[in-house]
Amino acid sequence: MLQVAFIRDHKEEVIERLKKRNIDASQMVEDVIILDEKRRQLQTQLDNTSAELNSISKEIGDLYKSGKAAEANVLKEKTAQLKNDKAALSGELDTKADELITLLYKIPNVPHPSVPAGNSDEDNEEIYTEGNIPKLHDNALPHWELAKKYDIIDFELGNKITGSGFPVYKGKGARLQRALIAYFLDKNIAAGYTEYQLPHLVNEASCYGTGQLPDKEGQMYHDSRDDLYLIPTAEVPGTNVFRDVLLAESDLPIGITGYTPCFRREAGSYGAHVRGLNRLHQFDKVEIIRVEHPENSYNAFNGMIDHVKGILNELKLPYRILRLCGGDTGFPSAMTYDFEVFSTAQDRWLEISSVSNFESYQANRLRLRFKNKNGKNELAHTLNGSSLALPRVLAGILENYQTEDGIQIPEVLIPYTGFDKI
RNA sequence: GGAGAAAUGGCAGAGUGGUCGAAUGCGGCAGUCUUGAAAACUGUUGAGGGUCACACCUCCGGGGGUUCGAAUCCCUCUUUCUCCGCCA
Numbered sequence: 001m002l003q004v005a006f007i008r009d010h011k012e013e014v015i016e017r018l019k020k021r022n023i024d025a026s027q028m029v030e031d032v033i034i035l036d037e038k039r040r041q042l043q044t045q046l047d048n049t050s051a052e053l054n055s056i057s058k059e060i061g062d063l064y065k066s067g068k069a070a071e072a073n074v075l076k077e078k079t080a081q082l083k084n085d086k087a088a089l090s091g092e093l094d095t096k097a098d099e100l101i102t103l104l105y106k107i108p109n110v111p112h113p114s115v116p117a118g119n120s121d122e123d124n125e126e127i128y129t130e131g132n133i134p135k136l137h138d139n140a141l142p143h144w145e146l147a148k149k150y151d152i153i154d155f156e157l158g159n160k161i162t163g164s165g166f167p168v169y170k171g172k173g174a175r176l177q178r179a180l181i182a183y184f185l186d187k188n189i190a191a192g193y194t195e196y197q198l199p200h201l202v203n204e205a206s207c208y209g210t211g212q213l214p215d216k217e218g219q220m221y222h223d224s225r226d227d228l229y230l231i232p233t234a235e236v237p238g239t240n241v242f243r244d245v246l247l248a249e250s251d252l253p254i255g256i257t258g259y260t261p262c263f264r265r266e267a268g269s270y271g272a273h274v275r276g277l278n279r280l281h282q283f284d285k286v287e288i289i290r291v292e293h294p295e296n297s298y299n300a301f302n303g304m305i306d307h308v309k310g311i312l313n314e315l316k317l318p319y320r321i322l323r324l325c326g327g328d329t330g331f332p333s334a335m336t337y338d339f340e341v342f343s344t345a346q347d348r349w350l351e352i353s354s355v356s357n358f359e360s361y362q363a364n365r366l367r368l369r370f371k372n373k374n375g376k377n378e379l380a381h382t383l384n385g386s387s388l389a390l391p392r393v394l395a396g397i398l399e400n401y402q403t404e405d406g407i408q409i410p411e412v413l414i415p416y417t418g419f420d421k422i
Numbered sequence: 423g424g425a426g427a428a429a430u431g432g433c434a435g436a437g438u439g440g441u442c443g444a445a446u447g448c449g450g451c452a453g454u455c456u457u458g459a460a461a462a463c464u465g466u467u468g469a470g471g472g473u474c475a476c477a478c479c480u481c482c483g484g485g486g487g488u489u490c491g492a493a494u495c496c497c498u499c500u501u502u503c504u505c506c507g508c509c510a
Contacts, residue, residue, distance in 0.1 A: 043471065047479035054479090057491040061440040064490095076490045083490090246432075246469090248450085371432095375451080377469080 001104040001364050003379075004036050017110045020117040020326030028107055035100040042096060046089040053082045105214055109361040111326045112335040118325030124338070125325070130309070131318035133342055134400050142345040143398040144276030146407065147173065150422050155276070165266070165281030172422050176397075176409070177284060179416030180390055181259050184286035184311065188387055191307050193257035193288055198237035200260055201228040206240040209366045211332035221263050230263035234287035235384045239362060242291055246377065247370040253300060254291040257387065259284065277391035278350065284390040290383040291368065294360065297381035301335070301357045304385045308339055308353050311388060314412045317396050318342040320349065334359045339388075341396040350392040355385030 007014055011029055018025040056075055063072040116125055147153035152173025158166040169177050189195055207213035207229055212220060221230040231237055238258055247254075262285050277283075288307070292300045305321065312319045324336040333356040340349035360379035363369070369377040401408040407422040414420050 040472070043479080047472075050480080051478055053490080057489095058440070060490045065440085072490080079490050248432085371450095375467090 001101075001361065002107055002110065003360070003364055004032060004100070004104070007032050008036065014110055017113075018108070020111045020115055021108060021329065022117075022119050022327045023108070025107060028103060032100065032103055032107070035096055035103065039093065039096045039100055042089060042093040046086065046093055049082055049086045049089060053079060053086065056082070105208075108331045109334050109358065111329060112357070112359075114323070115329060115335055116323065116325045117327075119327040120325075121328050123325035124322040124328055126320055127323050127337075128309075128321040129319070130313065131316065131342075133318045133344055136344055136399075136402065137404050139404070140345050140399070140402060142276065143343075143395040146398045146402060147276065150407065152176070152422060153277070163281070165279070167277070167280065172417070172419065175417055175419075176394065176413070176422075177390060179413050180388075180393060181284060181286060183413055183416050184388055185257060185259055187307075187311050187314075188257035188286065188288055191255075193255040196238065196241070196256050196258040198231075198234055198241075198258050198260055200231055200237075200263075202231055202236050202240065203228060206236055206243070209240045209243045210236050210362055211365065212236060215331045219265050221265060231260060232264050233262050233386075234258045234260040234285060235289065238287055238289040239366065239382055239384065241289075242363075242368045242380075242382070243366040245366075245368055247291070247368075247380065249293070249370050249372055252291060252293045252370060252380065253296065255288065257286060257288045259286045261285075262389075277395045280391055285386055286388060286390075288385050288387045292381045292383060293370070294378070294381050297357055297359060297383060300381075301355065301383055304355050304383060304387075305337055308355065308385060308387055312339065312341070315393070315397070315410045317393070317400060317410075318344075319352070330354075330356060332358050332361045334361065341392060343392075343395055343399050345399040345402075350395060351389075352392045352396070353386040353388050356383060358382045358384075 002014070007029055011033065015024075015026050015029055056079055060072045060075050063069070063075070116123060118124070141149065144153075144155070147155070150172070152170055154168040154170055155164075157168040158164075161168070185195055201223070204213065204227060207220070212229075212232060216232070220232050223229070229236075237260070238256060241256065242254075261282055263282055264280075266279055266281060288304060290300050290304065309321075319339055319341045322338045322340065324338055329336045336354055336356040338351050339353035339355075341352050342348075343350050359381050362382045363379040366382075368380050368382065370380050372378045397410060398407055401410065409417050409420050409422070
């Protein structure tokens with residue numbers, strides 16, 4: 001969430017910049033400022049009442065000690081009213097503080113100045129493309145047909161065991177999945193990230209920490225018996241590693257990577273573009289997460305973009321990078337670049353990575369801070385990106401590498417798969 | 423799942439009703455000494471709110487209660503440890 005002090009000091013700027021997301025935040029911003037003023041006013045009243053009560057209590061203690069019990073009892077009677085006042089004030093204060101935090105949770109991050117205004121993916125800016133789109137033979141197939149033809153992914157079996165969106169990978173398909181995970185992790189580790197194995201279920205506090213709650217409640221699987229959520233991305237457990245953490249400035253930067261399955265309800269998705277691997281309820285992803293000094297976070301962001309580019313170049317997949325417009329940028333993000341791989345057989349782009357700088361928005365919720373040069377505690381910046389999401393990379397490989405007599409394996413993966421052709 | 427013990431500042435660890443936001447040690451920071459460093463010594467060092475700055479308020483795992491007054495007593499939840507049970 002945004003910092004109240006920032007909203008107060010940059011009221012017009014916040015409203016102006018949020019317009020890029022196509023929202024008029026003027027009312028919310030106004031309400032935040034009013035609620036905060038009210039909150040501070042109540043806090044002062046409560047503090048004064050407590051101070052009075054404290055000093056009377058101290059007096060009573062002194063009187064007892066010097067044997068003046070009668071005088072102490074007179075003072076005791078005075079405290080009753082103060083205690084009532086205190087209870088009433090703290091009730092009011094809690095209400096206002098709750099209202100304030102609820103409102104703050106509803107205000108998305110302020111987009112970076114370079115983010116284009118816009119509503120939907122049509123307003124995203126293509127800023128980079130790389131790789132040649134291969135000319136496929138006449139009988140080229142989309143990946144779901146290839147999966148069936150070579151018996152490497154079984155969607156029907158997944159339907160039986162669980163339901164749609166839970167494919168079963170078999171034989172060389174399973175091996176290729178495992179190869180991709182190992183390859184991605186190795187690339188990330190070589191780039192300085194520390195590998196983590198993270199829980200796949202998280203508690204409510206973690207969901208609030210990264211902003212999945214309250215924004216995306218309906219998109220997560222929830223176990224109501226234990227009140228735990230299945231992770232929609234490793235970002236949630238990975239970033240919450242740093243919840244309630246106070247770092248030294250010299251600890252920065254920090255980079256971690258982890259492989260996890262991801263679970264998404266994808267409520268409301270249906271139709272042709274969810275076929276095959278395009279959109280799943282369970283999929284695998286290797287994530288990279290960074291904690292950065294605020295002065296360095298955009299450098300780090302560019303470094304992450306270059307890192308993902310490096311992997312796609314090695315895989316020799318045709319891809320492009322989009323700078324997301326305000327309306328398409330995720331709720332807690334200040335700037336997001338999406339990577340899309342070209343699916344030749346489907347003749348469309350598939351999103352395979354999303355790299356975001358959250359600046360201090362997540363850190364404020366997480367209370368992730370570092371002690372700066374002046375000895376002050378300052379919010380760190382958090383970033384994350386997929387490096388990479390498996391299913392659509394797999395779709396891209398199957399479709400772009402298909403030949404009349406089988407599917408070639410990208411050269412960098414052969415050491416991991418142990419075979420060069422499906 | 424059953425029985426018992428525990429949770430205190432960045433870390434370790436005292437503190438069982440008032441003068442405790444909290445001893446002491448380690449770590450951090452500043453200084454003395456040194457050509458420099460180490461060691462030693464001296465000082466300093468929790469977080470949040472609030473204020474121009476003070477004052478002041480809150481925080482000893484979370485929540486609730488008793489009391490004029492709670493780190494300290496009571497209830498409850500969570501977590502950790504030990505023992506037993508079960509088990510990949």
